[in-house]
Amino acid sequence: MKLKEEELSKLLAKVLTFEHVQVARRLNYIEGVQESFPEDLLKEALIALDVITRNPSDNERKIAITICAVIWQYKSDDWNGLKDHFLLILTRIGQAPATMMIDEGYEERSQTFSPMDSYISQVAVALKQSSFEVRIDDSTFLLTQFQKNIWNKLDESKLLGISAPTSAGKSFILALKAISLLKERDGSIIYVVPTLSLVSQVSLDFRKLLNQFNMKDYRIQNTYLGDSESDKLIYVFTQEKAIGAFSRDSNPFKNVRMLIVDEIQNVERIESEDDSRSKILYDLLQEFRNTSSLDHIVISGPRIDNIDLVGSNLFGRKSAKENTRNSPVANFTYAIKTHRKKYYLNMYSELLGNPLSLPILKNKEVIGNSGGSKYTEAIYNYIFHTISGLGKNSINIIFSPTTKQARKTALDLSHRFEESNGNNEKISELIDYISETVHPEYDLCKVLKNKVAYHHAKLPSHVRNVLEKAISMKLINNIVCTTTLMQGVNLPAQNIIIRNPNLFVMRNREVNPQLTPYEIANLRGRAGRLLKDFIGRTFVLDENAFSVSEEAEDQQLFEDAYKEINLGYGDAYQGNKGLIDDQLSQEYDDQSIAEDNHFLVTYIRQSILKYGNIKAQNKLKSVGISINERLIKKISSELRKLEVSEETCFMNRYWDPFDLDRLYKTRNDYTIPISRFETNISGKLKNILVKLKSDFEPYFRRYLKLREVPGKDIIYSFCINAENWLKETKLQQILASDYHSDSELIENTIGTLQKDVTYGLPMLLKPLYDILAPEEPFLRFIETGAYNPVTRKLIEYNIARETAISLTEYFSNPVKRLETPTFEEIRAEVNRVYKRLDYWTKIQLEILL
Known part of the structure; x- marks a missing residue:
């Protein structure tokens, strides 16, 4: 039996129309209350699902996951047999892991499902699921069809390009395959990601798997040391840290079982003079191509059509390809459109040729004048109205164009939620922890009490770690994010709220950047995650702003944009x-x-x-x-x-x-500090920077973005901060000066420390130190913000600087004085003092233990 395409389209339209109406009611834009899924439509849908999932096409798989998601969202409590039916349907379409979400009796440790009412159905599901399983030692893992394809292709291919939606689960299967390769034969894994947040997430994922398989002799590092006491290593790098290894050693990595490069789309901007990170990534891959022996290479990114050609061009060999346009999450985009003084709630789905549209009949005044780029009281009220309609238990990400605006939006939302959120002991402890380690007036502490947070590049590393953990624990409901969200940060949110595509608040006569359709699709893909949600929704508050975007003129609005990457100069x-x-x-x-x-x-x-x-x-x-x-x-x-x-x-x-x-010939004009015990380090650094700015200005401007402050010697202030940083002065002490009177000034200094001091300053000074003092570790002190070998080793094992400094204070004096501490010595000492630590410090040590 085959269902006619026209019949299937009509059924899909009915299901999506029901979802559309329910969301409009939830947002209080039309009359009516939430309803359960209609039983007559349920019967029609179940018959259709049984037909289209027996030998499904890609499009039928998308339709099946969408219908299942909507039904499950609005199911009646007395539909007891629905779970069994969906177990079979989801398994047929290659989404077997999604069945774990609908089976309340699923036992995660033993990976067994609760009994089904029909023995025949249970056997059918078990047989089908067995084809999506892989085993490592005594552990069995249930995969999606896409994940199983990746697993199989890595058995057959040395180079694999992966393209998929952001919720497809590729990170998990790559980490699992890496573990499998290490079980077969010892060696190292190299995993390159674009952000420190992803370094932490990937490192923690690997630590959990290493512990599960009792592979505790493997270490996870985010820095290449060159003097490692073991070759059993998993490196999780940003491209800057990875390419640094090639500056120290012409062939730094031996016995590499697998190289994984995630978010490979970032390599595309190498021709831009301003985008040094893309150039570094490209050059890094060329170094791997020319110098390293790699058993397997994987590059991955969201929705890249020519991913195999990218791999071939980068590594000079034939690349296999595994791509899917199917997501295990049903994604819907809701957009408010103004037309002739009337308002409409439009629903977009890749399964719809044209959007569904509902006239807005209530609360039109809330929408008001939503255009423009400034954030007014009316805009904040509009955002709050949207969040309130989604329910107090929903997890929402609100996109912000800038870091400053992210903080302002979070502050406003927090004030509005002040009466609706009760106290939570863990949140209170988190606020105390951040206040004590950053600053009592830090705005993040103010917003957290009402389960609101902001997330951007200027968060201190230890704060980012505990904040992301708190979000994953669902202690926080509303997170205001900047473009860091597009770089693979996995936050468990059901809803994304985007006002407009602007990456600015105040218009500039010269440049007013906007998100591209590809970037917007990346953002929308962050709503809903595999094994977490059936449906991910994006809410666009001003569709008209997207309609007139030049980027969107030749594309359908809110489509899942794909791209081809062109490489080279x-x-x-x-x-x-x-x-x-x-x-x-x-x-x-x-x-x-x-x-x-x-x-x-x-x-x-x-x-x-x-x-x-x-x-x-x-x-x-x-x-x-x-x-x-x-x-x-x-x-x-x-x-x-x-x-x-x-x-x-x-x-x-x-x-x-x-x-x-030229620098070499004038080397004697510079007096460089080489020890933390020297006097006037900041003065010496200032003299160096003043001369470099005069003689090598392009490099000075490339690596240091120092803001001019009237009446202040900004270079000298910068050097004082750098001296405090390398001497292990705690961040809270650096920020304790009268200058740091508000959060904007606090965040500016944090941003300067984490970018200009830890990265820009060492890069600018490196040639001078390579010439005058190549064996001295002084620049490593600046880069890590630590001089003590034990503290630096903790940081190299991906423990945040502030946490590492505080942790070292608990260590015994013999351990503190170790000049070359080993991994085993540090881990043993951490275990010894573990019970004395507070909860949020312990959370950060999961990556080590």
């Missing part, structure tokens, strides 16, 4: 070829490189210096840069005159070799 080079070639052919002393071309000129010179004429010409050509042999010989001839060592140039790949040579 070809377009950037060809667009300025004449100017770049002229600059390369000039004598260095006679030229002033245009800033837009600085990176490419540096890249070309570094390539020629590192690989020699012929190999460099081929390497440059492979990334889209075609330079004739005569020019390469001329550049090579000039490079041979350098006095600075080639090794110093190779360790500082983003510095022009001629600039490094």
Whole structure:
């Protein structure tokens, strides 16, 4: 029996219309109360589900998960047999893990389902699910069809590209496969992610699996040390930390069982002069291609059509591909549209050709004038009305265009929820912990008491860790987020609220950035997660702002945008070829490189210096840069005159070799601090920075983004903070000055410490230290914010700086004085003092224990 397409479309329209009406009622935009799913429609749907899931197409799988999700959301309590029916349906369509959500009797430890009413149905489900299972030792894991395909393809392929919606569960299966490979043969795993939040999440996922399989001799590190006492390592890196390994060692990673690069779409922006992170990621992958022996390579990202070609271009070998457009979560987008002074609640789904539309009949005044970019009292009221309609137990993410606005929105929401949320002991302890370790006036403490939080790049690392844990524990209902949400941060939210696509609050005459359709799809995909939710909803408060977006003109509104990634520097080079070639052919002393071309000129010179004429010409050509042999010989001839060592140039790949040579020749003009015991470290650092700003301004501006403050020596203040940071002065003490009188100033200093001090300053000073004091660890003190070997080792094991400093205070003096502490010594000491620690400190140690 085959269901006609027209019949299936009509059924789907009825189901989605029911969902649409229920949401409109919940938001109080139309009359009526919430209803259970109609029984006559249930019967029709169950018959259709049985037919279309016996041999389903991809589209029928999407329809099946959507119908099941809506029915389950609105099911009547007396529909006792529905669970058994859905177990079979979901298993048929390759979404077997979703059955764990609907079986209240599911036993997670033994991974067994409760008995079904029909023995025949139970056998049928068991047989079908067995095809989606994998075993490691005595443990069995139930996978989706997509996850099982990844597992099988990694058995067959050395290089695999994965493209899928954000909720498809690819991170779990990659971690599980990595463990399986290590069980077969010891070695290392390298996992590259774009953000520190993801470093923490992935590290914790691996720690849980290592503990489950009693592989406690494996260590998880976020820094390459080069002097490791064991080769049983799982590295979880950002691209900056990973490429640092290649600056220390030409072939740093041995016996790599699998390299995983997540959020690979970030590599696309390498041609942008301003996007150094994309260039670092691209260069890192080239280093892996040229120097490392890798048993398996995986690149993954959301909705990338040419993911296999990306893999082939990056690694020079044939790539397998596993992609799916099916999500285990039904995603709906609801958008408020204004047309001729009337308001409509539109419902968008990838299964609908056109959106469903309902006139808004109530609370029209709440919507009011929702346009523009500023946040007014009316806009805050509109956001609060939306959240209130979703229910007090819903977990919501509210997108904010900027970090400052995220804090302001959270403050406003917290005030409005003041009377509706009771006290919670764990939240109270969390507030005390953050207040004591950051600042008593930190606004995050004020909003948390009403189960509201904000999440952005300026959160201290230890605060980000405990906040994400609190969100996962559902202690917090409303989280205001910036674009950090698009970089793979997994927060368990059922609903995403987006006002408009703007990435600004105040309009600028020159640049007013907006989210692209691809980025909007990424955000919408964060609503609902595998094994957490059946339905994820996005609420757009101003559809008209998206309708007029230039990015959306040639696409359907709120569609699941896909993209193709183009790699290399070809377009950037060809667009300025004449100017770049002229600059390369000039004598260095006679030229002033245009800033837009600085990176490419540096890249070309570094390539020629590192690989020699012929190999460099081929390497440059492979990334889209075609330079004739005569020019390469001329550049090579000039490079041979350098006095600075080639090794110093190779360790500082983003510095022009001629600039490094100039720095080398003036090296005696600098007095660098090399010990924390020196006097006037901040003064010495200031003198260095003032001279570098004068003599090497492009590099100074690249690595340090210091805001001018009237009447304040901003460079000296920056250096004082850097000195305090490297001397293990606690963040709370750094922020205790009268200057930090409000949260904006507090967050600015935190942002400066976490970005400019820990990353920018070491990168700017690195060439100077490589020349004058290559063996001194002083820059590592700045980078980690710690000098004590024990504290630094904890940080390298992904314990946040503030937590590591506080934890070390509990350690015995013999352990504190260890010069080369081992992993076992540190873990033993942590276990010894564990009972004396507060709850939120213990939470952060899960990654170690």
